[in-house]
Amino acid sequence: MAGICELLPGFLCKFPAFSDASVRAARKVIDDGFKGLVREYVNIIDAMVQPLQWFLNYLERLFVSSPWPIILIIMVAIVYFGSRNMKITIGTALSMLAIGLLGLWNDTMVTLAMVTVCTMIAIIVGIPIGIVMARSDRVQSFVNPVLDVMQTMPSFVYLIPVVMIFGIGKVPGLIAVVIYAVPPMIRLTNLGIRLVDKEVLEAADAFGSSGWQKLKNVQMPLALPTIMAGINQTIMMSLAMVVVASMVGVGGLGKNVLQAINNQFFTVGFLNGFALVAIAIIFDRTSQAYGRRLQKHSEVIHG
């Protein structure tokens, strides 16, 4: 094959790339511009994320400094009243006890606080976007590619601008986690609302429902199972992402895992990993059982 290049003009064999110098110049302009922008608005950005920081710190302190039996009892109670399932409840109690015995209680609490805040933000941000998206095909065609980028862009890549803007700490970690975890929330809210039975919507229209009444009485309740699946996915993805976010200064189980990777601590790595798995399973089973309970009315009793 090499021979054929001798007969052809050079630009057909070696891809005619921009010259290194021009690429370097362009890169420098963009990087410097971005850095300048960040430097200029650093105060405003800090003021904007300050409430997040407070909320995160407050929740973390609450989780870590409360006596462990109280946290354990509250957790088990939430799981029980959410799922009404003894198996899930006992499983929760046992795995939390195991986590405590292995000395991971505080780290787990830090992670729990982080995931709680991330999930809340993802829900608060995701559901309205999903609703707007379901109402307009134009918005959908615009948001969908953005979500594709958010989901496929390697998380390390968008950690770079996040760190440049917010520095190292919990808030940049939180933002990275939310970016990663919010797409399923948006997508499944959108899907759930779009899948609502057209006949039922028509009936709501025929009785003179306003747009808000339709959303509140028909679309949201009927989309709820799908939205619950979205919340479940969001929780799972934030749990996965808190480990990566430990690279920008988020504490908890993720930080331990990161240290274990750096030092090849086999046991520590797996123990912390399993603690994360345990929390994930607790969240997953509880939220799914809760979602199923909400859908009790859809059980067909009459054939």
Place this chain on the structure above:
Amino acid sequence: MVSHAIEVRNLYKIFGPRGGDYVDAVKKGLGKAELNQKYGHVLGLRDINISMPAGGIMVVMGLSGSGKSTLIRHINRLIDPTAGEVLYDGVDVCKMSENDLREFRRHKTAMVFQKFALLPHRTVLENTVYGLEIQGVGAADREKRAKQWIERVGLAGFENHYPNQLSGGMQQRVGLARALTNDADILLMDEAYSALDPLIRVDMQTVLLDLQKELRKTVVFITHDLDEALRLGDKIAILRDGLVVQQGTGQEIVLNPADEYITAFVKEVNRGRVVNVETIMAPLSGNPEGMPIVKGTVLEVAARAMTAVNQTLAHVVDESGKPIGALSLSAIISSMVTPTSHEAKAA
């Protein structure tokens, strides 16, 4: 509450992005097939003119694709017309602002759907109050009114069941209760009974007729079943390919089918239940003979009455008891078994 008539005038519906552009062409005679082939638009309704009687049941009949469901959706404007008007109480529904339309839908119309369209996450009671709830009626008041209608349609005791726990017939009773609770002048029923078993369907027809005796709403009922149309309709319009082929009372349609299409339809009809005695009576000659039969009685009932007392002759009397015509059992039977066709009539 006085229900008004609904006047549908020169109504056209052409489905497609530029439907309005083809109205004139359709008025000049562009056909459904040609419109679809050449321009990719679908002709839904063409020049519909129907005056729906106030306080009566108007049945719109046609097979699937005839445009009957499209037509009923123009009355509460779930579908916007391409041209034409729908008048209720002097107001053109098609020209209402969004707000007026919403108020019109809330207070003047109620609709029952073929597939029930109940809210699955709400109980029977919560479904029934839906119309009042979005009108902003207080909880105590709307539940009181809803319970009354739930009882009337025979669902007392099921208030707290979910739709999924009920059979199809019961679900449609909920749909009917939901529409009646709205207390609207116009009741729109879009193939409301088509999804029900035959026996339950007849049962529900009886429910509607009984209710209508006292409510006197303007009912628009869509069906593909001629027997249902004849049983319910004060007036019937038959639709085919978006065009009204014939309209009139059940008797007029059965006795004077306008074309082959309707002839084929009415062939299978039990004429004894549709045709009245005065339609077939002979002029009185001499003294009235046999038993008296009141005008307006259908042939089947008359024949049964005559056989019960073993008479072959009878006479028809008007409301005041005055004899107006003569009747014989053989005449009754022959008109019950001879189908009329549009050609025979013409000949």
